[in-house]
Amino acid sequence: MPEIKDILAQLDGENRLRTIPHEATGMIADLSSNDYMGLGELGDGFREEFLNRFPDAAFTSSASRLLSQRQKYHFSLEEMLEGLYGKPALLFNSGYHANVGCTGALTLPGTLFVCDKLIHASMVDGLRIAGSVFKRFPHNDLSKLEMILSRECRNYEHVVVMAESIYSMDGDEANLMKLVKLKHLYPNLLLYIDEAHAFGVRGERGLGVAEEKGLIDEIDLLIGTFGKAAASAGAFAVCSEEMKSLLVNCARPFIFSTALPPVNAAWSILITEKLVGMKRERLHLAELSRRFSSRIEEISGVPTGSTSQIIPYLTGDAARAIAIARTLRDAGFLALPIRRPTVPPGGERIRFSLNANLDMKKLSPLFDVLRDERIFINEN
Ligand SMILES: Cc1ncc(COP(=O)(O)O)c(C=O)c1O
Structure with missing residues (x-):
């Protein structure tokens, strides 16, 4: 067995040794967090309202959802989500x-399971832990997906197609419309869509890309998370009553882990109410993202491929990603370098994640840093 110190030395040698960042002060903008609507930054502004509305919210559930006696706010949040999506929800x-x-x-x-190559590690880990049979198709290549389905759907009782509505590292999107069309060709196909990066950000009421495209009813299992645009913690699945019951009975992390503290469920209620009404901020973020992405394309000379608030700036290797992140930090912009294993080799990048509190004027010095770095690279 290799020594731990050798493993760490190897990671370091490959510019892949990770450390936990300390709080950064005096920054112009944090472009590394997933606080897309800027509510995490503004959260303190809701403290009074929260304490007035939920004075009895306990700080611990003290047991899992199947045992806890303190779940009033968990149920309220699930009811609220059910009202919004028109389908049962499970936290x-x-x-x-x-x-x-x-x-x-x-x-x-x-x-x-047939999965997009770039689905999040949590889905891949789930498949591996459960020993699921799964195949992967190249990222967003729906003709390859169709080939797999035409060959395999008749061999299996259920086929689950897994994708993300907005991909966390590339900021591009699954074509939900086409996925739904494919679903209609195969009666045993279920669509599993992770909207972690779209909940709060997309759709009339912030319910995600499925809402924006009018496809909520077509998605068999929709995952949303509260830790990103919703400035809270936790997640939810939206699905049929029957599937919810399956999850309550068979989803092991649901059964075997202490439920979120009621205080957290209550906070998610408050924030979700705010999110629903943030249409103007969503439009602003969408416009800002378009303008930011075209500036990045002008500087890099290559398309970003992004259609969202997540915009990658590919660096080609980890050392350059780290160096750019450092220069950006000195200029007041927090943007983290993304390396293996989060992205494949060669896919190293700076991942810019924008939020609704920003504007192009605030971001302007960032473009100067990137342009200067580009000139330096071209000249050396
Ligand atoms: C697509 C996707 N799904 C799920 C998760 C995990 O969500 P959480 O941070 O709530 O565990 C992430 C986190 O980055 C993600 O990007």
């Missing part, structure tokens, strides 16, 4: 728990 402790739990519960005999 999980995090998006990671939700994906591990849902993939595990859906791993029934005779089930094949």
Whole structure:
């Protein structure tokens, strides 16, 4: 077995040794967090309102959802989500728990999962832990997906197609419309869509891309998370009553982990109410993202591929990603370098994640940093 110190030295040698960042002060903008609507930054502004409305919210559930006596706010939040989506909802402790739990519960005999190559690690881990049978198709290549489905759908009782509505590292989107069309060709196909990066950000009421495209009813299992645009923690699955019951009975992270504290469920209620009404901020973020992405394309000379608030700036290697992140930090912009294993080799990048509190004027010095770095690279 290799020594721990050798493993760490190897990671360091490959510019892949990670450390936990300390709080940064005096920054112009934090472009590394997933606080897309800027509510995390403004959260303190709701403290009074929160304390007035939820003075009895306890700080611990003290047991899992199947045992806890303190779940008033968990149920209220689920009811609220059910009202918004028009379908039952089930809370999980995090998006990671939700994906591990849902993939595990859906791993029934005779089930094949067909997944986009870039789905989040939590879904891949869920499939691996459950020993699920799964195949992957190249990112967003729906003709390859169709080939797999035409070959395999008749061999399995259930086929679950897994994708993200907005991809966390590339900021591009699954074509939900086409996925739904494919679903209609195969009666045993279920659509599993993770909206972690779209909840709060897209759609008339912030319910995600499925809402924006009028497809909520077509998605068999929709995952949303509260830790990103919703400035809270936790996650939820939206699905049929029957599927919800399957998850309650078979999703192991739901069964075997202490439920979120009621105070957290109550906070998610308050923030979700705010999110629903943030249409103007969503439009602003969409416009800002378009303008930011075209400036990045002008500087890099290559398309970003992004259609969302997540905009990658590819650096080609980890050392350059780290160096750019450092220069950006000195200029007041927090943007983290993304390396293996989060992205494949060669896909190293700076991941810019924008939020609704920003504007192009605030971001202007960032473009100067990137342009200067580009000139330096070209000249050396
Ligand atoms: C697509 C996707 N799903 C799920 C998760 C996990 O969510 P959570 O942070 O709530 O565990 C993430 C987190 O980055 C994600 O990007």
